Amino acid sequence: MQIYDPETSDAIHRSANTTPRRSWRTWLIGRPLPTADAAHQTIGKRVGLAVFASDALSSTAYATQEILVILAAAGVVALQYAFPIAVAIVVLMIIVVVSYEQTIHAYPSGGGAYVVSRENLGEAPAEVAGAALLTDYILTVAVSISSGVAMITSAFPALFDYRIEIALLLIGLVMVVNLRGVKESGMAFAIPAYVFLIAMLVMVAVGMGQWFLGTLGLVENPPEMYTSYETFQLLTPFLLLHAFASGTSAMTGIEAIANGVTAFKEPRSRNAGLVLIWMATILATLFLGITFLANEVGAMPSEIETVVSQIARTVFYGQNFVYLFLVGMTAVILVMAANTAFAGFPRLAAILAQDGFMPRQFTYRGSRLVFSRGIVALALIACILVILFDASVNKLIPLYAIGVFLSFTLSQVGMAVRWWKSGHLQPGEEIVEKSSVLHYDSRWMFKMVTNSLGAFATAIVTLVFGVTKFRDGAWIVVLLIPLLVLGFTAISKHYQNLARQLSLDRNRSFPRIHRQRVILLISGVHQGTLAGLRYAHSLTDDVTAVYVSLDHDEAKKTQEKWRVWGEGVRLVILDSPYRLLIEPILEYIETLCNMRQSNEVITVVVPQFVSRHWWTSILHNQTAFMLRLGLIFRPGVIIIEVPYQVD
């Protein structure tokens, strides 16, 4: 024992040096880390890029194709609109990135849409942003893993029947890597992320070089053109907007860095901000490059072959090793994209839990200092989604990205409000908020306009998503987000109500308990009963033994034995003509409660024998458990189970 700060403290501090036991958990996720190690579990810029950007970068594997799939409804000529649309998306991306750059520096303790909404817009919009983000993190895992599995099964069609099992296995793998801790998961993921990145950049660079030299070819035997519309469409603004909306799936994942600022090494904001700019630059380059090349080589949107695959085999002259390597790395990066969500979801859940919108348990750090409960919850829900939707990207895609754009919108509205407030401060004046300090900013008008523009654009995209994809599955998300918000509100109310009722301000005088009345339940007279009797006697002298009689002869026997062993304690026998066990006891206690004086507490002692073999519990009545259920809501009645150990 170790006495702590003896002058100022009357408490005894005792350090529990319990090194947790080694077990299969240790083998799986590594040895436990003490809380003091927390600061070390941060990541540098290079690892950060791999951890947070693989989601965003992997979307280049399908974003161009999603634009083409929509445009194709208006014929081959309409495909040429893909590049201008890609440019528009990049402009939108720049606006969003600039906004998030400002957010990261304004909120160095991490945040993103939820925190920004909470600070600037209030509780309800914040809950909506939280719900939208959680939904989308889950979908990121389900979509990315399913898409990655689709790549694998394209290469090995024999595995197609096992795609759900493979997807679940991969989710489990990513979960375990994340349970080990963010630093190691960064290392595990950094190398393949960079290999993919370089492979893609090489493809774009070689293709552009060939175009410049005039040697770029056309796709040989292009696949049949496919469009998601069933009938021919005119090239209306709506169609262009739809194509634009589909293409913006390239932007999913940008949010992640702003949410995860705290995972970066100090100076956090600077490092996170730099990584965001790197990521956006690479993303824009790849996305524009791929879209440009897709048009130039005449790639067709198809169900059979991806656009990236068509470009690759044109640029690299056939389905050779380089081609296979690129397609394989795309599959790997898609699976890894799920890791981004595994970095983001648990952090957001912890913030929401901290604010009382989700169960407190999400704020606890596990043995490896990560938010284990959030990681496991994400994996479980994603697995359920994968099973429900047969690991099919086509079925999952309509649910995807709505949440992200809803949160983008809320985040940028929030930033706009913030700049407006900032513009109305005096220079030097400051407002201290929960997660940040607000100063006067001389460029508030420009920044507000930028964010408002972004908010407007992303709001449109959200609407177009919701409308065009509603019947394909978006309704699920449209329904789910309000339900989640209702859940948040209910949980929040519960915690607030609890805090109010537990508050010490409520009632400053407590009557002391003057009388202990003990009811000893007996099922017969044996060693276990006597152990209970001894314990009951140690509490008070006012002990009454109670026996429920199902059988007259048994009751007689018990009564006679009690006369010998009962140490003079009064015995009440409750006749139970309907062979009920719990109900007569509850009725009896009810009667006692009604006759009870104030400051009197009734303690029910239930002797219970316990055995080291778990299975033996089904061989006995769980009277104490049933009584607890029946009496837990009755104030002033306490149930004590007195275990009697049997070997």
Next chain:
Amino acid sequence: MQIYDPETSDAIHRSANTTPRRSWRTWLIGRPLPTADAAHQTIGKRVGLAVFASDALSSTAYATQEILVILAAAGVVALQYAFPIAVAIVVLMIIVVVSYEQTIHAYPSGGGAYVVSRENLGEAPAEVAGAALLTDYILTVAVSISSGVAMITSAFPALFDYRIEIALLLIGLVMVVNLRGVKESGMAFAIPAYVFLIAMLVMVAVGMGQWFLGTLGLVENPPEMYTSYETFQLLTPFLLLHAFASGTSAMTGIEAIANGVTAFKEPRSRNAGLVLIWMATILATLFLGITFLANEVGAMPSEIETVVSQIARTVFYGQNFVYLFLVGMTAVILVMAANTAFAGFPRLAAILAQDGFMPRQFTYRGSRLVFSRGIVALALIACILVILFDASVNKLIPLYAIGVFLSFTLSQVGMAVRWWKSGHLQPGEEIVEKSSVLHYDSRWMFKMVTNSLGAFATAIVTLVFGVTKFRDGAWIVVLLIPLLVLGFTAISKHYQNLARQLSLDRNRSFPRIHRQRVILLISGVHQGTLAGLRYAHSLTDDVTAVYVSLDHDEAKKTQEKWRVWGEGVRLVILDSPYRLLIEPILEYIETLCNMRQSNEVITVVVPQFVSRHWWTSILHNQTAFMLRLGLIFRPGVIIIEVPYQVD
């Protein structure tokens, strides 16, 4: 309150006139019956025949066909051996019935194979008999219901895809009828049983009359002959034995009456004995008649049309209303056959539980005075079987009847031993056994030979079953019965060990508890904590508050608050560097236990807030529950959960 027998008793008797609440259960299974009504729930001979015999009688629907299916392997000519085999089976049946007639009179409190084996052969053979019977009751339900559903789906092929659902529904129906009580289930089942009986007897009588008058026709367009062998077989003794063994499925269900003697009105043994003779007579008549007619009309064993159906349409001149009525009633009686098992299984389970081989709960009578737990357990296991075997009779049949013949064998060996013992008594001398009284019997030699013959024959049948059906599924039963016996032994050991350890003879002096040491676990300082503190103070003055510190600042705050509110109670703070909650507490209590004096008990008080909304429990740590798990095996440590009700 009502004082009971005041001169001789010091206990207060209080009659709990709790009429149990009306609810969906009352609606489903009827109002609860008081224990005093028990004697009324017995049945007369006519209802008894319907309840106990429908299993045995329904087997006439398939027994003949099963003989033919085997014989067909040796060609059409071999089918003529069916009648001699049927005669041999009837001879065996007479031997078994005579044996059971003797058993019923020797064991008026019910018994059958398990009780007979227990009294005469010892514990191990009795356990084997019990396991065999339980297995076969379960299979009776699964096979009969599946077979009945097969009849229904033969008539309405559109229902074929829902056969599992229909089977589960029917099992549920039979379960509910049985949960209402044996008398009512008898009434519900008596009428259709008698209608089936009369219809079958009419068919056999008409057919025999036609044969006598020389007007009996041949089956028109008989279905293709089917045999369960894949290749042609010679008519070896083994093949004849196999056909004989398959045909003995006609005898399943005979055991039920001997097990259920107590369900009959007084004089029980006489009534039960008479019903057994009626049943055997009808069974033999139907079985011989159907087998005879099957050969005379040239019925073919088939997968498409049953033999009974072929006879019926030949005797009644086509598929007219009379034919449809007979086939329909056969379907109904097959479903009802399951009822026999529902009458037998719970009674046997209760006897086994009484002897300590199964969980005690099986001896409890439910609100309708039936052994509800046995009924529900049987229904659940049968449902699982139906699901696993796709409600297919073909898949289930190989598992069936082995248990019955094993128990027949054990029962008759037991009876033979009994007669042998009886023969070695002096006239007038008697041995009082647990369930019966053994006298000298002058005809002991004859009876012993009869039973030995029966034992030998049924043992052969059991062996033939086991060998010929092993690979088709009998191995499951061959494996299951020893496993059940192992389970019985383990349960029996547990109860015996418990009884020994709870026995009051073991240790007659108990030290009184002299010191109560209370540990109050606190997770913070709030109303719930103070409620716990008040309760702790009512137990003893030796209270120590314990707080687990996951966060240094929180610990500081708690310590300061405790100084204000803690009423001077000492506070121990346990540092937990690995963020573990339960382990440091366990370690601390361990230390206290090691320093503990004798006669000192440690009580851990855990304040726990409870809310009326069940879902809120996932929002809180279940510390008390986890501690209970960790400490339940440590003598001298008691955990008290002090609930603090939050609205």
